[in-house]
Amino acid sequence: MSDALLDAALAARAQAFAPFSKFRVGAALEDADGRIHTGCNVENATYGLTVCAERVAVLKAISEGARKFRRIAVAADTDVLTPPCGACRQILWEFCGDVEIVLVNPRGKTESYRLKELFPRPFDASFI
Ligand code: THU
Numbered sequence: 001m002s003d004a005l006l007d008a009a010l011a012a013r014a015q016a017f018a019p020f021s022k023f024r025v026g027a028a029l030e031d032a033d034g035r036i037h038t039g040c041n042v043e044n045a046t047y048g049l050t051v052c053a054e055r056v057a058v059l060k061a062i063s064e065g066a067r068k069f070r071r072i073a074v075a076a077d078t079d080v081l082t083p084p085c086g087a088c089r090q091i092l093w094e095f096c097g098d099v100e101i102v103l104v105n106p107r108g109k110t111e112s113y114r115l116k117e118l119f120p121r122p123f124d125a126s127f128i
Contacts, residue, residue: 009073012038027053032068037061054088
């Protein structure tokens with residue numbers, strides 16, 4: 001089945017700036033109005049300042065005024081599909097809630113999760 005969100009994540013992956021790891025990731029976040037916000041990983045010579053594709057997509061969307069989200073697709077070239085890292089799970093929880101996460105690779109393999117499955121006991125503003 002063709003899905004514009006998965007296609008957008010795969011296309012965003014082509015823009016990855018990953019000269020250090022060579023591990024290219026793309027993300028595409030669908031907001032409540034159906035708009036798609038894309039991101040790719042952007043690495044840094046310090047390594048630690050690298051930003052993952054998912055966080056780039058979320059921060060771009062927030063900076064464009066989007067506040068409610070339906071799904072995020074994450075694309076990487078692995079056979080065991082690549083899930084969001086812990087830092088991205090935290091950011092996704094705070095900005096997108098229990099969003100659907102669709103993992104995809106260039107050969108069309110996909111898997112779907114809710115964020116709560118991957119991040120079951122989140123810390124957030126409700127504790128503060
Ligand atoms: N990376 C992402 O962009 N998203 C993920 O879900 C996993 C990891 C990036 C960070 C770094 O540029 C490279 O992949 C290797 O860790």
